[in-house]
Amino acid sequence: xxxxxxxxxxxxxxxxxxxxxxxxxxxxxxxxxxxVGLNSFYLHLFIMIFMHAVMAQSWNVIAGFSGQIxxxxxxxxxxxxxxxxxxxMEYGITPWISIFFGMFVSGIFAVLIGIPMLRLSGHYFAxxxxxxxISFQVVFQRWDLVGAASGLWVTMTPEDSWTALQFHSSKVPxxxxxxxxxxxxxxxxxxLSRSKLGYRLRAVRDDPQAALSLCINVSNYxxxxxxxxxxxxxxxxxxxxxxxxxxxxxxxxNIEISIIVLLITVLGGIGNxxxxxxxxxxxxxxxxxxxxxxxxxxxxxxxxxxxxxxMIICVFRPNGLISFIPKDILERKKxx
Amino acid sequence: MTSEIILQAIVTGLMMGxxxxxxxxxxxxxxxxxxxxxxxxxEHLMLxxxxxxxxxxxxxxDPLFSIPITILLMAFCGVLTxxxxxxxxxxxxxxxxxxATFGLSIFIRSIAQxxxxxxxxxxxxxxxxxxxxxxxxxxxxxxxxxSLVCLIAFVGLYLFVTKTETGLALQATAQDRxxxxxxxxxxxxxxxxxxxxxxxxxxxxxxMMANYFFIFTDVGINFALFAFVAVALGGFGSIIGCLYAxxxxxxxxxxxxxxxxxxxxxxxxxxxxxxxxxxxxxGLFGRY
Numbered sequence: 224x225x226x227x228x229x230x231x232x233x234x235x236x237x238x239x240x241x242x243x244x245x246x247x248x249x250x251x252x253x254x255x256x257x258x259v260g261l262n263s264f265y266l267h268l269f270i271m272i273f274m275h276a277v278m279a280q281s282w283n284v285i286a287g288f289s290g291q292i293x294x295x296x297x298x299x300x301x302x303x304x305x306x307x308x309x310x311x312m313e314y315g316i317t318p319w320i321s322i323f324f325g326m327f328v329s330g331i332f333a334v335l336i337g338i339p340m341l342r343l344s345g346h347y348f349a350x351x352x353x354x355x356x357i358s359f360q361v362v363f364q365r366w367d368l369v370g371a372a373s374g375l376w377v378t379m380t381p382e383d384s385w386t387a388l389q390f391h392s393s394k395v396p397x398x399x400x401x402x403x404x405x406x407x408x409x410x411x412x413x414x415l416s417r418s419k420l421g422y423r424l425r426a427v428r429d430d431p432q433a434a435l436s437l438c439i440n441v442s443n444y445x446x447x448x449x450x451x452x453x454x455x456x457x458x459x460x461x462x463x464x465x466x467x468x469x470x471x472x473x474x475x476x477n478i479e480i481s482i483i484v485l486l487i488t489v490l491g492g493i494g495n496x497x498x499x500x501x502x503x504x505x506x507x508x509x510x511x512x513x514x515x516x517x518x519x520x521x522x523x524x525x526x527x528x529x530x531x532x533x534m535i536i537c538v539f540r541p542n543g544l545i546s547f548i549p550k551d552i553l554e555r556k557k558x559x
Numbered sequence: 560m561t562s563e564i565i566l567q568a569i570v571t572g573l574m575m576g577x578x579x580x581x582x583x584x585x586x587x588x589x590x591x592x593x594x595x596x597x598x599x600x601x602e603h604l605m606l607x608x609x610x611x612x613x614x615x616x617x618x619x620x621d622p623l624f625s626i627p628i629t630i631l632l633m634a635f636c637g638v639l640t641x642x643x644x645x646x647x648x649x650x651x652x653x654x655x656x657x658x659a660t661f662g663l664s665i666f667i668r669s670i671a672q673x674x675x676x677x678x679x680x681x682x683x684x685x686x687x688x689x690x691x692x693x694x695x696x697x698x699x700x701x702x703x704x705x706s707l708v709c710l711i712a713f714v715g716l717y718l719f720v721t722k723t724e725t726g727l728a729l730q731a732t733a734q735d736r737x738x739x740x741x742x743x744x745x746x747x748x749x750x751x752x753x754x755x756x757x758x759x760x761x762x763x764x765x766x767m768m769a770n771y772f773f774i775f776t777d778v779g780i781n782f783a784l785f786a787f788v789a790v791a792l793g794g795f796g797s798i799i800g801c802l803y804a805x806x807x808x809x810x811x812x813x814x815x816x817x818x819x820x821x822x823x824x825x826x827x828x829x830x831x832x833x834x835x836x837x838x839x840x841x842g843l844f845g846r847y
Contacts, residue, residue: 292657339837345653346596346795347836350787354829357784365822482665489658527673530666537659538647 253402257395266394270466272507273405274459278480279487279499280412281455286485287494288421289448290428291341292349295356297480299329299453301363303460304475308375318388322461326454333453334446341445344431353481360476374471377464388465397466404462408455413496415451424448425494479526486529490536492543501544506532563695568817569810570696574706576809578764581709582782583789583801584716585760591733591796592753593649595656599640599664600786601779603758605671607633607765608774612680615769621686626708626766633762637754645754646747671776680774687770705767712763716756717798729753733796784825785812788832794842803843807831 257266278300286292306325310316316324340351364372383390390396415421423444426434431441464470483506491502510525517524540546586600597603610632614625640663648659687701720726731739732749740746772778785808792807793800808828815827835842 286654290654292654294657294661339833343836343840346590346657347791347840349596349657350791351829351833351836353787354784354825354832358826358829361823361825482661485658485661489655493654524669524673526665526669530662530664530669533662534644534659534666537651537655537662538644541651541655 250406254399257398263394266398268508268511270394270397270401271511272503273401274463275483275487275507276499276503277405277408277459278456279484279491279503280408280496281452281459282484283488283493283496283499284412284415284455285448285452287488287498288416288424288428289445291344291445291449292485293352293449293452293481294349294485295352295354295359295478295481296452296456296484297476297478298356298359299333299456300460300463300480301359301472301476302329302332303457304464304470305363305369305375305460306457307461308377308464308470309369312375312378317386318461318465319386322458325457325461329453329457330450333450337446337449341442341449356476356478356481360472360478363472363476370471372472374469374474375464377468377470379468388462389468397462401462404458408458409496409500412455416496420444420447428494482529486533488543490532490543492545495543495545498543498545505544564817565814567696568813570698571702572810572813573806574698574702574809575812576806577706577709577713577802578768578805579782579785579789579808580802580805581713581716581760581764583786583793583805584713584798585757586786587790587793587796587798587801588716588720588729588760589753589757590790591798592729593645593736593750595645595648595660596787596790597757598657598660598783599667600761601781601783602664602667602671603633603636603761603779604765604782605774605776605779606636606667607758607762608769608772608778609671609675610762611766611769612682612774615682615685622682622766622769623686623704626763629766630759630762633758633765634755637756637758638751640758641751641754645750649750668776668779675776677776681772682769682774685770699771701767701771705764705770708767709764712760713802716760719756720798725752781825785828788828791832792835792842794844797842797844800842800844 253269256269261269278296281299282293282296285296303322303325306328307318307321310321310324311318336355340348340355343351363369369375377389379391380389383392383396385396388400423434423439424447426437426439427441427444434444435441460475464475487502487506488499489502490498490506491500492498506529509528513525513528536543582600582604586597589595589597607629610629611622611625614620614628615622620628644659644663648656651659685701687704689700691698691700691703720729728739728744729749729752731742731744732746732753736746736749739749785805789801789804789808792804793802808831811827811831812824816824819827
């Protein structure tokens with residue numbers, strides 16, 4: 224309770240000045256990076272890092288902040304991807320609008336799923352979400368309106384187009400789009416983590432009964448966290464669909480998506496805003512390089528590494544890699 | 560849609576249900592002991608089927624005779640799992656426990672994919688073949704024997720846990736590991752035994768299923784999902800609950816597939832799961 228009052232009385236910007244300048248420097252560097260003339264592999268690498276960092280951040284909101292382990296988070300990624308591509312192909316609605324539509328649909332689904340399921344806790348919720356993730360894949364594989372198992376092939380524009388969000392000649396526009404979404408969603412989650420809502424969510428995670436006794440409606444807050452989490456996940460699905468321009472249920476509803484967001488977050492540090500950034504910037508290069516050098520298709524070497532890393536982290540560093548960084552560097556300086 | 564077809568579906572569902580029950584019993588035993596859900600359970604099932612397959616393919620041993628070897632291998636695998644992974648995460652948060660066993664499942668599955676490729680395999684001409692005709696109902700022999708062996712193993716497991724001294728020690732550890740330690744029951748050893756027995760059950764089921772089921776690296780996922788559901792239905796930690804829950808799931812799967820649409824089998828089971836955990840969160844026979 225002391226912490227809660229303290230957090231409220233301190234202004235949002237009261238972070239360590241050095242940390243702020245390092246972050247601003249990094250952001251400027253990221254914006255300047257394509258000007259140096261990176262080749263398309265590195266651009267792809269950065270795009271994947273941004274995308275997975277946001278996806279992991281979304282999982283972090285539900286699992287890290289409110290403590291509900293969702294093993295089917297890929298469902299919202301797929302909803303976002305399908306919403307954008309479907310409305311673009313059927314009605315010619317620009318992806319810029321249907322991204323928000325995807326967010327909206329994901330949010331609705333999160334409420335519908337959340338109301339019955341967030342009454343469950345712990346293992347029950349984890350198993351239920353695992354089933355949800357697979358159910359979405361099964362349904363979309365059989366749903367003829369959205370192309371069933373063969374998926375949707377987005378009609379290609381002849382030239383690069385900002386309205387259709389398709390760029391064939393260069394990956395630089397994608398880089399900037401993903402970068403902006405990355406920064407916006409991180410800022411949003413950072414604000415969330417230090418807001419009243421963020422502290423209430425953590426109270427729900429740490430001790431639901433104590434939270435209840437402080438008049439925090441536990442199940443409502445869990446649903447709010449689930450909705451926020453789903454709405455962060457969906458735009459990434461939409462952008463990913465625009466990035467690769469072909470989506471099918473096995474790709475966008477794959478259980479691997481649900482696995483990798485969990486892995487990145489646990490690797491970086493769960494329940495911490497910086498965890499997903501650290502996790503993604505370490506794990507995605509490992510995965511892309513291992514695919515290049517050790518063979519990708521069928522070999523599944525990157526998955527072996529994922530599994531191994533996940534177990535090692537759980538055994539030796541349950542708080543993730545961020546726990547190597549001394550706490551007082553990241554946290555705001557002690558005033559008293 | 561005649562009564563014969565429905566009868567056939569009931570028999571098929573019952574036979575599958577007994578197999579689900581045994582797989583779930585292993586999971587439930589482990590959960591009851593240390594409150595850890597083994598998310599790698601399906602992968603352990605896959606391993607046991609592959610063990611049966613390789614014993615047949617390399618040494619010409621029929622799956623029926625290699626069952627004891629498979630059980631021993633799986634029990635050993637269980638002890639290894641406990642020794643190298645589980646004992647470190649016993650005191651960790653639930654989230655970390657879930658992530659660790661989930662990591663184990665990814666690890667085993669992808670190693671298997673690397674070693675054996677994702678091809679589908681099956682045992683050619685096993686001893687158990689053909690089918691029995693009972694009136695208008697056809698029963699596949701391998702399926703029938705698989706479910707009977709699973710039922711026997713289940714009864715054996717139940718008697719072991721409730722009647723023998725080791726079984727009672729297991730129960731004591733499950734109820735209160737500190738009190739059990741005060742009485743001289745080493746909980747670490749009990750956990751290892753629990754893992755060995757839990758995966759031994761999977762060994763029986765996998766070994767018997769190798770007779771008729773396709774063997775591939777992703778085979779475990781569906782069985783594990785149904786086992787999770789069965790454990791939740793029966794009540795976490797209740798072994799006898801798994802039997803009823805497994806049968807319910809088998810029946811729902813086969814009757815739902817027959818009456819509505821076979822491609823959505825998973826959804827029917829899911830609906831049952833949701834209904835039970837929402838209206839009776841402790842499961843049908845749960846202690847908690």
